[in-house]
Amino acid sequence: MNQGRRDALKKLAMGVGGLTTLPILGQAKTAAAAMPAMGMPEADPQSPANWEPQFFDSHQDETLIALTELIIPATDTPGAKAALVNRYLDLRYNEETPENQGEILQALAWFDGRSLSLHNKPFVSLTETEQKALLEPLAEPANSKAEDEPGVKAFTLIKSLTIFGYYTSQIGLDEELKYEGDRLNASFPGACTHPEHQA
Amino acid sequence: MATVYDAVVVGSGAAGGMAATQLCMKGLKVLMLERGPKFDISTDFHHHRKPYSYPFRGRIRPSERAIYNYAANEWNKKHFVNELENPYTGKKFVWVRAQAVGGKTLHWGLVSLRFSPQDFQAASHDGVGTDWPISYEDVEPYYSRVEDWIGVCGHANRLENNPDSHFLPPVPLTCAESIFKGQIEGKLAGRHVIHGRSAVVTTPRFHGRAPCHYCGHCGRVCAVAASFSSVGVLLPIAEKTGNLTTRTNAVVWKVTTDKENRAKSVVFIDRVTRQVEEVYGKVIVMGAGTLDTTRILLNSKNEDHPDGLGNSSGVLGKYFCEQIMAGDITGFIPRLKGNTNRGGDAHPDGGGIYIPKFRNLKEKRKDFVRGYGFEGGGGSSEFPGFANKIPGFGASFKEEVKKYYATVISIGSFGEVIPRAENHVEIDPVVRDTWGIPVLKFEVEWGPNELAMARDAVDTQREMFKAAGIEIINERTDPLAPGWSIHSAGTARMGNDPKTSYLNKFNQSHDIKNLFVADAACFVNSTEKNPTLTILALSMRTADYVAEQMRSGALG
Numbered sequence: 214m215n216q217g218r219r220d221a222l223k224k225l226a227m228g229v230g231g232l233t234t235l236p237i238l239g240q241a242k243t244a245a246a247a248m249p250a251m252g253m254p255e256a257d258p259q260s261p262a263n264w265e266p267q268f269f270d271s272h273q274d275e276t277l278i279a280l281t282e283l284i285i286p287a288t289d290t291p292g293a294k295a296a297l298v299n300r301y302l303d304l305r306y307n308e309e310t311p312e313n314q315g316e317i318l319q320a321l322a323w324f325d326g327r328s329l330s331l332h333n334k335p336f337v338s339l340t341e342t343e344q345k346a347l348l349e350p351l352a353e354p355a356n357s358k359a360e361d362e363p364g365v366k367a368f369t370l371i372k373s374l375t376i377f378g379y380y381t382s383q384i385g386l387d388e389e390l391k392y393e394g395d396r397l398n399a400s401f402p403g404a405c406t407h408p409e410h411q412a
Numbered sequence: 413m414a415t416v417y418d419a420v421v422v423g424s425g426a427a428g429g430m431a432a433t434q435l436c437m438k439g440l441k442v443l444m445l446e447r448g449p450k451f452d453i454s455t456d457f458h459h460h461r462k463p464y465s466y467p468f469r470g471r472i473r474p475s476e477r478a479i480y481n482y483a484a485n486e487w488n489k490k491h492f493v494n495e496l497e498n499p500y501t502g503k504k505f506v507w508v509r510a511q512a513v514g515g516k517t518l519h520w521g522l523v524s525l526r527f528s529p530q531d532f533q534a535a536s537h538d539g540v541g542t543d544w545p546i547s548y549e550d551v552e553p554y555y556s557r558v559e560d561w562i563g564v565c566g567h568a569n570r571l572e573n574n575p576d577s578h579f580l581p582p583v584p585l586t587c588a589e590s591i592f593k594g595q596i597e598g599k600l601a602g603r604h605v606i607h608g609r610s611a612v613v614t615t616p617r618f619h620g621r622a623p624c625h626y627c628g629h630c631g632r633v634c635a636v637a638a639s640f641s642s643v644g645v646l647l648p649i650a651e652k653t654g655n656l657t658t659r660t661n662a663v664v665w666k667v668t669t670d671k672e673n674r675a676k677s678v679v680f681i682d683r684v685t686r687q688v689e690e691v692y693g694k695v696i697v698m699g700a701g702t703l704d705t706t707r708i709l710l711n712s713k714n715e716d717h718p719d720g721l722g723n724s725s726g727v728l729g730k731y732f733c734e735q736i737m738a739g740d741i742t743g744f745i746p747r748l749k750g751n752t753n754r755g756g757d758a759h760p761d762g763g764g765i766y767i768p769k770f771r772n773l774k775e776k777r778k779d780f781v782r783g784y785g786f787e788g789g790g791g792s793s794e795f796p797g798f799a800n801k802i803p804g805f806g807a808s809f810k811e812e813v814k815k816y817y818a819t820v821i822s823i824g825s826f827g828e829v830i831p832r833a834e835n836h837v838e839i840d841p842v843v844r845d846t847w848g849i850p851v852l853k854f855e856v857e858w859g860p861n862e863l864a865m866a867r868d869a870v871d872t873q874r875e876m877f878k879a880a881g882i883e884i885i886n887e888r889t890d891p892l893a894p895g896w897s898i899h900s901a902g903t904a905r906m907g908n909d910p911k912t913s914y915l916n917k918f919n920q921s922h923d924i925k926n927l928f929v930a931d932a933a934c935f936v937n938s939t940e941k942n943p944t945l946t947i948l949a950l951s952m953r954t955a956d957y958v959a960e961q962m963r964s965g966a967l968g
Contacts, residue, residue: 284805292810304467308475345806354803376799380813381469386462386794389810390817393755394628394794395460401626401763402755403791404584411590 264300268307268314269321274299275337276321281375283344290389298378317374320367327364417443417657419958420678420693422664422708425515426944427931427951428699429642430558433650434955435697440962441655443691445662447683448511451491453518453644457633459487463794481508483519483898487632491518497846502837502854506895507703513660514643515701516898517944519631522610522639522762523787524564525941526555528573530773534937538772538781540861541831544936545908545917548575554949562640562948563618565760566609574606574768577945580614582607583624583763586756588745588790588821593765595880602770603876608787610762611640611945621645628758628794639760659691663847666712667696667721667927675721675927681847695958695967699930699951703837706903706933707852710839722923727914729838731831732856733902733938737892738784738866740824741873742798743882745790748819756791756818764789767823767876769940771868780864782830785940786873788823796820801885821882825869828940830861831902856894866891899943901935919954926967930954 281293351368418440491512529548593605622636637644661683712721771783907913910922921927930951
C-alpha cells in the first residue's frame, strides 16, 4: 500500500472515529461510511531505537540478521533486515516452548560450527560470498548428504521463519507483495478480467 | 414470584439467535442465555488490522497457545472459550467453542449450501442409517425465507444434489479459479467447479445492511455485518421487538422438570460471580450448539429422567456425525506465473470455488457410501505460505515468490461421516469445568467408511490437479482430527419413532413436550454440506412450530 492510500484511509478512519457504535440495520451504509476507527496499524512493536534482544544474545541476533537478509535480501524493495525480522523472532522465541527455543539455538549454532570448520571464524565474520557458498548446498533440494542433514534442517527452519516474519511485515506485505486485502475495496479486487482464462 | 418467560432459549448463535429472534417476532417474551459477553462488532474487533499491527503478527502468541483453539487468532480470539477453563476428555477430538453473543457465527466460514432431497432420504438410497422424518419439501420454504433474510450469494447451477438458493450475485472468480474451472469441467465428466455460496451481501442494498467491502477477512469478525452473524443480523431485529431479554455470562448447567414432566427452568452459573441462578420458561429451546446442547441435556438427568433429560430412547449423545477433512492439495498454475493480481483472497469467506459431491449420486460404490465436496480458492492470498516450497534463497528466491503469488490454487475436502450409535459423547464421571459442571467425554473415531472415503478424496484431489496441469507443491493426505471441521451434528436426532430418536419431526422432545432442540444436534445425518444454512432453516421452523403450538394451547 502506498503512503498516499494509507493517509487517505487514516483520515477516513479518523473521520468516523468518534462513533461508538455503528447502526447496522435501519439505514443503508456504504462500506466507506461504515469504516470504523479500526484497521490502522498500531506503532510497530519491534521498532524502538534503543531495542536490544531479550532472548538471543547479540551474536545470535547478528547471525539471525545475516541469515534472514541472505534469504530475503534488499532488492528494489527492502529485505528482511530492514523489515526487522530478527526482532520479531526475538520477541517470539522469548516465550516459545523450551523445545522450540532449543531448536533455534541449535540451528544458529550449526552455522557457526560449519563456518568454524571451513574458515576458522564465526558465520557473521565471513564475506557475503563465503556465507552464500555455505548456504547453497543446504538450499539444494537434492542434497541428501548425511553431514549436511542438520544444516538442511537448520536452514529450512530459519528460511521458514524468515518467510513468515518478512511477508507479515509492513515491508513484505505492502511494499514487496502489494497485497490488496485487509482494506476497503469497492469491488472484488481479485476478479479475473481475462477472457482467455475463462471457460 | 419469579418471571416466567414464554420461552427460554439457550445459546445465541445460528440456532439460538434464530430461534430467539423468530419467537420475538411472533410476539413471545424470550429470555436468551449466552455464556459469554456481548461484544460490539463494530468496535471490539479490528478485522482490517494488518498482521504487523500485532506483535505476533496476528497469530496467537506462544504463551497463549494452550488457551485457544486452532481457529483463534489475534483478531478474533476474544470470542472463544478458554480451553483450560473448558476441558473435555476421551478420544482425540478438536472442539472449537465460542463464548459470546452470536456464538460461532462471529467467525464462521459463511459457506451456505442447501441439503438436497437425497440428503434427507440418504438411507433409502444406500441402505445405511435412517432417513430424516422430514423431506426437502418440508425444509425448502425455510431455506428460502432464511436466504431472503440473511443474504446468500452464489450462482444458480441447477445441480440436482446442490439445490440453488435465492442467490445474491456471486463473487467473481479469480484468474486461477477460472482456469481451474475450465480445465476440470472440460476434462473430467461429472465434476463441477462452481462459485462459492456464501452468506454475504453482494448487492449495494440489502435490508439496510452494508455491502461486502472485499477486505477478505470475515473470519476476523466483520465489523459491519456484511457477512452474516447472528449478533449483526438477527438479534438487532429481536431487540427492536422489545420482546428479547438477553442474559450474558450465563454458563448453563441443567434444565429442570416439574411433576407434570414439563421442562420448568434453566439453571446456570454466572461466569463471573459464580452464583447459581434459575430462570423459568413455558418452553425451553436448546440452541447451544450440538455438543453443548447434548452436554446440558445429559447433565440434566434427574429422578424421572435418569439417563439424561428426555432420554427414554437412550439415543441422546449417540449417532454423532460431522465431516471428515480428508485431505487438501495446493499447487501452481504455471501459465499464471508473473500474474500481477494482488487481491485473490479479498473475497468473502466461502467465496472462491466449490466442487460439489460427485460420488454415489446415482451409482453405488462398493468401497464407501455417501461422498464429499471440496472447498477451494485460487490467486494471491495474504500470506504466501507456498514460499516454503520455492527452493533457494536470495534475490532470485524473492523474485520467484512474487511471480508465483497469484498462481496458487488449493482445495480441501469435507466428507460425510456416517452416524453410528457407537460414535457418542457421554458425561465424564470425574472431570469438571472451571464452574464445577461435569464435562463431555468423547468416544468418537473414524470408521471404515470414512477412511475409505478419505482415501478416495485424496486420489481425486490429485487426479483433478493433474488433469488441470497444476504443479503440485503441497498435499495433505491424512485426515485432520475428528471435530476439526466444526460441523458437529447429531447426538439428539429427530425421527418418527420415539424409541430410536430424541426429537420428533418438529424438533420437539418425544418425552417432554415443551422442550425443543433447534441446533444441529437434531440432524439425522450430516451430509457433506456445511450445516449452518440448514441449522438456520430448522431453527426458524422450530420457532414457527413453537409459536403456533403456544397459540393453539397445545403446549399448555
